[in-house]
Amino acid sequence: MNAAITPADVEAAARRIAGVAHRTPVMTCATLDELAGRRLFFKCENFQKVGAFKFRGACNAVSQLSDEDASRGVVTHSSGNHAQALALAAKMRGVPAFIVMPETASPVKRAAVEGYGAEVILCRPTLEARETTAAEVQQRTGATFIHPYDHPQIIAGQGTATLELVEQTRELGTELDAVIAPVGGGGLLSGTCIAASGLASPLRVFAAEPLGADDAARSFAAGELIPQTGPNTIADGLLTSLGELTWPIIRDHVEQIVTVSDEQIVAAMRLLWERAKLLIEPSSAVVLAAVLDERFREVDGVESLGLILSGGNVSLDRLPF
Amino acid sequence: MNAAITPADVEAAARRIAGVAHRTPVMTCATLDELAGRRLFFKCENFQKVGAFKFRGACNAVSQLSDEDASRGVVTHSSGNHAQALALAAKMRGVPAFIVMPETASPVKRAAVEGYGAEVILCRPTLEARETTAAEVQQRTGATFIHPYDHPQIIAGQGTATLELVEQTRELGTELDAVIAPVGGGGLLSGTCIAASGLASPLRVFAAEPLGADDAARSFAAGELIPQTGPNTIADGLLTSLGELTWPIIRDHVEQIVTVSDEQIVAAMRLLWERAKLLIEPSSAVVLAAVLDERFREVDGVESLGLILSGGNVSLDRLPF
Numbered sequence: 001m002n003a004a005i006t007p008a009d010v011e012a013a014a015r016r017i018a019g020v021a022h023r024t025p026v027m028t029c030a031t032l033d034e035l036a037g038r039r040l041f042f043k044c045e046n047f048q049k050v051g052a053f054k055f056r057g058a059c060n061a062v063s064q065l066s067d068e069d070a071s072r073g074v075v076t077h078s079s080g081n082h083a084q085a086l087a088l089a090a091k092m093r094g095v096p097a098f099i100v101m102p103e104t105a106s107p108v109k110r111a112a113v114e115g116y117g118a119e120v121i122l123c124r125p126t127l128e129a130r131e132t133t134a135a136e137v138q139q140r141t142g143a144t145f146i147h148p149y150d151h152p153q154i155i156a157g158q159g160t161a162t163l164e165l166v167e168q169t170r171e172l173g174t175e176l177d178a179v180i181a182p183v184g185g186g187g188l189l190s191g192t193c194i195a196a197s198g199l200a201s202p203l204r205v206f207a208a209e210p211l212g213a214d215d216a217a218r219s220f221a222a223g224e225l226i227p228q229t230g231p232n233t234i235a236d237g238l239l240t241s242l243g244e245l246t247w248p249i250i251r252d253h254v255e256q257i258v259t260v261s262d263e264q265i266v267a268a269m270r271l272l273w274e275r276a277k278l279l280i281e282p283s284s285a286v287v288l289a290a291v292l293d294e295r296f297r298e299v300d301g302v303e304s305l306g307l308i309l310s311g312g313n314v315s316l317d318r319l320p321f
Numbered sequence: 322m323n324a325a326i327t328p329a330d331v332e333a334a335a336r337r338i339a340g341v342a343h344r345t346p347v348m349t350c351a352t353l354d355e356l357a358g359r360r361l362f363f364k365c366e367n368f369q370k371v372g373a374f375k376f377r378g379a380c381n382a383v384s385q386l387s388d389e390d391a392s393r394g395v396v397t398h399s400s401g402n403h404a405q406a407l408a409l410a411a412k413m414r415g416v417p418a419f420i421v422m423p424e425t426a427s428p429v430k431r432a433a434v435e436g437y438g439a440e441v442i443l444c445r446p447t448l449e450a451r452e453t454t455a456a457e458v459q460q461r462t463g464a465t466f467i468h469p470y471d472h473p474q475i476i477a478g479q480g481t482a483t484l485e486l487v488e489q490t491r492e493l494g495t496e497l498d499a500v501i502a503p504v505g506g507g508g509l510l511s512g513t514c515i516a517a518s519g520l521a522s523p524l525r526v527f528a529a530e531p532l533g534a535d536d537a538a539r540s541f542a543a544g545e546l547i548p549q550t551g552p553n554t555i556a557d558g559l560l561t562s563l564g565e566l567t568w569p570i571i572r573d574h575v576e577q578i579v580t581v582s583d584e585q586i587v588a589a590m591r592l593l594w595e596r597a598k599l600l601i602e603p604s605s606a607v608v609l610a611a612v613l614d615e616r617f618r619e620v621d622g623v624e625s626l627g628l629i630l631s632g633g634n635v636s637l638d639r640l641p642f
Contacts, residue, residue, distance in 0.1 A: 025346045025348075027346075027368065030370075046598045047348060047598055270637065273600060273637060277367045277368055277372055278600065279598045279600040280598075316591065316594060316595060316640070316642055317642075321637055321638075
């Protein structure tokens with residue numbers, strides 16, 4: 001399956017979502033450059049539609065359905081950004097979306113998904129219940145299941161952020177040496193890998209992961225996929241395990257995975273808010289936390305670094321500072 | 322003095338600060354468009370250097386000093402964004418900055434100004450003490466006094482945001498019908514007026530002001546300059562009175578000044594944070610609050626509106642929500 005996703009797929013996804021997804025801005029901040037000892041270029045997916053990069057993949061997947069398949073709708077299980085992204089992508093194509101959410105999901109998130117016109121189906125808050133319920137909905141409706149990350153079109157769509165980042169940084173007069181992305185299920189990171197590998201001058205790829213959900217770092221060290229159990233981190237977008245599709249791509253392309261504590265994540269989040277005025281969620285702050293970590297400081301040859309800020313969906317009533 | 326500031330001055334300022342000040346992004350948000358019933362284009366000066374538009378004017382003024390004048394430095398009195406802006410502009414030219422601040426100013430703001438290498442001189446927290454102290458510093462050092470807003474080069478510099486806004490909105494395929502800016506001392510608003518009046522298709526200009534510091538609206542209604550006394554609003558960047566230079570420009574160019582309550586300002590601030598992911602200070606939220614107000618809804622012929630978000634310097638420890 002790995003070989004099935006190529007840089008050409010990412011380029012095709014970029015053409016497909018152009019003018020539909022936002023071409024989000026790339027921002028710089030002199031203060032953060034000084035702190036990191038490198039030039040940092042932030043790809044601001046917090047300004048993407050639905051407030052997260054997830055819209056890229058959802059849009060790419062929904063747009064490739066046949067009219068007949070599309071008419072029966074799409075289904076997924078997610079309590080986070082993928083739920084909103086798929087709901088909006090379906091709404092824009094004018095087809096139904098069925099979103100399976102755990103009954104413990106916040107009313108705000110549920111309302112957001114319903115606000116995009118999707119039908120929410122509640123289930124018990126276990127992975128098994130989510131998968132069973134999604135399968136039932138799929139059978140009942142004939143909707144197409146769109147996995148949040150372990151799906152070739154989702155991965156290709158997420159990779160488009162890196163293509164834009166490279167182009168936009170070049171417009172600013174700089175060639176990137178490397179890119180760093182956060183890793184949860186690995187959709188964004190594996191898409192980043194494929195996009196980076198297809199460039200005329202391939203980028204080095206780094207990953208940032210919370211210590212409290214470090215299955216990617218442990219898998220990387222062991223050389224085999226180790227699922228995440230009992231994740232515990234403020235970076236609530238990065239709780240999931242790597243998938244069968246995303247893991248081998250990450251294993252083969254990523255140079256280093258830097259793990260960071262929640263304390264580092266909150267400190268980095270505050271820096272991004274206060275100094276760069278970038279309203280991002282904890283899962284996005286993980287990349288800056290990694291870049292400021294001692295282990296990343298030892299990395300040589302990376303003068304210009306792209307950082308993918310994955311999203312900005314954070315509850316203002318429960319800020320960690 | 323009014324006739325002395327022309328659109329050509331704003332264009333010259335734009336050339337002068339190009340590559341020094343940031344060309345801040347223009348952002349859009351479909352949700353806010355729906356709420357406003359118009360297409361909104363946000364000029365994001367929260368991403369400007371020092372986190373506010375004030376850097377434009379300071380940079381324009383400092384760069385026009387002769388080498389001899391510059392060597393003796395610049396002086397101003399301000400506890401806000403102008404203090405940081407002037408300090409950074411002086412630092413970038415390699416000349417001294419003397420900033421008179423009230424002894425009640427927050428340690429964070431003082432540290433920020435000192436962080437840019439400026440010398441801070443504390444005084445009692447009255448306008449008289451600030452002016453007297455600044456005059457003393459000026460006499461002692463030979464530094465040039467740069468007023469926060471009632472200064473031709475400051476006004477011309479602030480107008481550059483509007484020139485960029487118009488160009489960037491055109492790059493997005495839209496011609497603006499009007500622009501709205503917040504009004505405190507009137508430097509940004511009067512610069513906006515002059516920039517807007519010099520365009521091939523002049524823009525209509527609106528202003529937004531907090532009810533708790535509504536000297537501009539009262540002056541506008543009375544047809545004469547009425548100073549602000551005892552301001553009381555969360556929009557702490559808009560407490561000052563209009564100046565001798567800014568008032569006649571505003572009187573002659575602004576179509577309407579919409580006043581809004583602090584409650585409206587906080588609600589608009591939350592919308593910008595939550596829906597647009599724009600981390601802006603209360604003084605910036607005033608423009609969106611005005612646009613969502615019933616009185617602005619009655620304005621005809623404004624399909625595409627530019628909103629100048631003045632800055633993003635807000636204390637994360639004292640958020641109003």
